[in-house]
Amino acid sequence: MCIAVFLWQSHPLYPFLLFLNRDEDHNRATEALRWWEDGETVGGRDLVGGGTWLGCTRHGRLAFLTNFREASSFPAAKSRGDLPLRYLQSEKSPAEFAEEIQDEISLYNGFNLVVAHVLSKSMIYITNRPPHGDKLVTQVSPGIHVLSNANLDSPWPKCLRLREGFQQLLAENGSGEFPVKTMVEEVMTNTVKDEETELPHVFTPETEYHLSSIFVDMQRPTVTFLF
Numbered sequence: 001m002c003i004a005v006f007l008w009q010s011h012p013l014y015p016f017l018l019f020l021n022r023d024e025d026h027n028r029a030t031e032a033l034r035w036w037e038d039g040e041t042v043g044g045r046d047l048v049g050g051g052t053w054l055g056c057t058r059h060g061r062l063a064f065l066t067n068f069r070e071a072s073s074f075p076a077a078k079s080r081g082d083l084p085l086r087y088l089q090s091e092k093s094p095a096e097f098a099e100e101i102q103d104e105i106s107l108y109n110g111f112n113l114v115v116a117h118v119l120s121k122s123m124i125y126i127t128n129r130p131p132h133g134d135k136l137v138t139q140v141s142p143g144i145h146v147l148s149n150a151n152l153d154s155p156w157p158k159c160l161r162l163r164e165g166f167q168q169l170l171a172e173n174g175s176g177e178f179p180v181k182t183m184v185e186e187v188m189t190n191t192v193k194d195e196e197t198e199l200p201h202v203f204t205p206e207t208e209y210h211l212s213s214i215f216v217d218m219q220r221p222t223v224t225f226l227f
Contacts, residue, residue: 002053002066002149003158003214005166006114009121009142012175016118019166019188020064022053023216041088051081055088060119063087068110068129069149069202078104080111087115094124098137101126105136112147114140125152144170150200157194162187162214190214 004020011017022044024030029047036043043055054064063084087097094115105111105128116123123140130136131151138152144166145152146159153159165187169179194212196205203211210218 003162004064004066004147005144005162006147007144007166007170008116008123008140010144011170011178014178015121016062016116017178018064019183020054021188021215043084043088046079046081049079049081051079051083051085052088053081053084055084057088060117061088062114062116062118064114066112066147066149068112068127069200070110070129071202073109077109078107080108083108083111083113084115087113093117093120094122095137095139098124098126102136112149112152114147114152116140127151156200156212157198158212158214161190161192165190188214191217 002020002022004018006019007014007017009015031045031047033042033044035041036045040059041055041057043052045052052063053066056062065080065084067080083101086101087094090097092100094117097115105126108128110129111127112129113126114123115126125138125140127136129151134151140152144163146154146163148154148156148159150156166183169183169187173179191213193209196209199205199208199212202208207218210216
């Protein structure tokens with residue numbers, strides 16, 4: 001279960017700043033962060049589905065993805081990691097790409113996708129599991145945002161903890177350089193878990209408990225990638 005916090009167009013030094021934990025089973029083949037063969041794109045690769053959960057290009061294109069937490073999924077669905085890959089390899093603006101894929105998002109299991117062009121200051125959030133009455137596609141406003149396995153800025157306790165930790169470090173350093181090392185070592189690795197009454201009711205209570213920390217430390221073999 002992934003979680004990300006990011007700052008968008010609201011800091012004098014950083015047009016965009018992202019911290020993301022990707023939690024995945026060890027037995028799912030994954031290629032670590034590196035420059036791809038095209039020489040233009042950097043990111044990790046899912047060697048099972050062939051896509052990525054996070055990548056960016058030299059020209060300011062950026063995409064990252066989280067799965068939407070659901071009790072069941074469809075084995076025949078298209079690989080969600082294909083969506084960030086397609087955006088990174090396209091020449092469309094974030095809004096144009098969102099429009100292009102709207103007719104096919106039902107072919108995927110639940111997802112949250114953020115696509116951006118940092119140089120043109122455009123960022124779009126796309127989900128095929130919007131809250132009732134909300135849009136599938138929304139423009140992301142400047143500021144701090146948190147994305148886990150529910151909708152963008154959902155008030156899950158782990159999301160609120162991550163936002164609070166990020167905001168505190170920002171406040172302590174003002175318009176100066178952000179303490180990346182401290183953020184990674186103290187906030188992104190936080191294993192504090194929720195009270196039972198605060199847990200979502202999607203999986204079993206035990207599973208939900210272990211997934212309720214910013215850094216997931218379940219006993220089954222998993223690995224967390226920090227970017």
